[in-house]
Amino acid sequence: MPRSARRFLVGVSFFVPLHPAEASTDEYPGIRGFSVRRAGDKSALVTEGLAADADAALIAEARTGCPRAFEQLVRRHAPRVHRQALWILRNEADAADVTQEALVKAHQKLDSFRGEAKFSTWLQRIVTNLALMKLRSQRRRPEASFEELLPTFHEDGHHTRSVSPFKECADLEEQVARRDVVCRAIAQLPANYQEILVLRCVQELDTQETADFLKISTNAAKLRLHRAHQALRTLLAAELGVDP
Amino acid sequence: MTCREFIEFLDRYLGDELSPAERAQFDRHLGVCPDCTNYLATYQETVELEQKALAPDDAVPADVPEDLVRAIMSTIAQK
Numbered sequence A: 001m002p003r004s005a006r007r008f009l010v011g012v013s014f015f016v017p018l019h020p021a022e023a024s025t026d027e028y029p030g031i032r033g034f035s036v037r038r039a040g041d042k043s044a045l046v047t048e049g050l051a052a053d054a055d056a057a058l059i060a061e062a063r064t065g066c067p068r069a070f071e072q073l074v075r076r077h078a079p080r081v082h083r084q085a086l087w088i089l090r091n092e093a094d095a096a097d098v099t100q101e102a103l104v105k106a107h108q109k110l111d112s113f114r115g116e117a118k119f120s121t122w123l124q125r126i127v128t129n130l131a132l133m134k135l136r137s138q139r140r141r142p143e144a145s146f147e148e149l150l151p152t153f154h155e156d157g158h159h160t161r162s163v164s165p166f167k168e169c170a171d172l173e174e175q176v177a178r179r180d181v182v183c184r185a186i187a188q189l190p191a192n193y194q195e196i197l198v199l200r201c202v203q204e205l206d207t208q209e210t211a212d213f214l215k216i217s218t219n220a221a222k223l224r225l226h227r228a229h230q231a232l233r234t235l236l237a238a239e240l241g242v243d244p
Numbered sequence B: 001m002t003c004r005e006f007i008e009f010l011d012r013y014l015g016d017e018l019s020p021a022e023r024a025q026f027d028r029h030l031g032v033c034p035d036c037t038n039y040l041a042t043y044q045e046t047v048e049l050e051q052k053a054l055a056p057d058d059a060v061p062a063d064v065p066e067d068l069v070r071a072i073m074s075t076i077a078q079k
């Protein structure tokens, strides 16, 4: 393993899968997304169905105020919640804080979980929002207004500034650094633009589902998503763009 | 077609929501405009990077430390 990757893995040692057969991706822990995923097999689907049934039973019991049942849910789901927090925050102490915050919030909001999404997906959305909020609170520079992040044009419709490509990403270390830049940039977006990215990327909703969830028209959802991409592109160009 | 129009409807172009005639206009603009060509490439890269940054993975991590579980349960008990 290259030194850069090893350095990045400090503090994530307890995420090594217990058994190699349990790992569903070929990757180092903590640097997923840069590896090839294996297609799920049939037995994985059966296991997933059983897991969802077990979750439903535990949720029903936890709603009656049974702390044992909620503790079982915590034991089942905290590892993935923590992994997502660590993935975004890259800091063990912050990830532990946000994991705790997310599960406490899930407990408070358990009655609002309606089961349209899997419980694990619902938790991933909660922890992603909290992790982004944490990143936002750590930001150093003053915030640009959203309008300033959208592209600008001359009266004749041409770009006011020339547009450069992003730099090539040379190695794993740069990919990891780049991901950090992206998370911090997403955290800078206004809440409703951040929310739509989380719904698409974490909850994997399509345009119609996103519009229904946000109670806006599909055209409004498309426009909001397009503007989120544009604003984020501007933020990334400042860090990743080649010099003009 | 202007750059402004190109960027405004870029998501429809990428989502394959345009008529063949509209699509041809976009392609012609790309042929003559390096700024929009770069914009298109970096926009697509941005969308991919969002996905990589936020999408939860499927790997099964090991258990979290016992003291974290206890901290969560005791916070809940206090509320």
Ligand SMILES: [Zn+2]
Pocket: B002, B003, B004, B006, B029, B033, B035, B036, B037
């Ligand atoms: Zn153009």
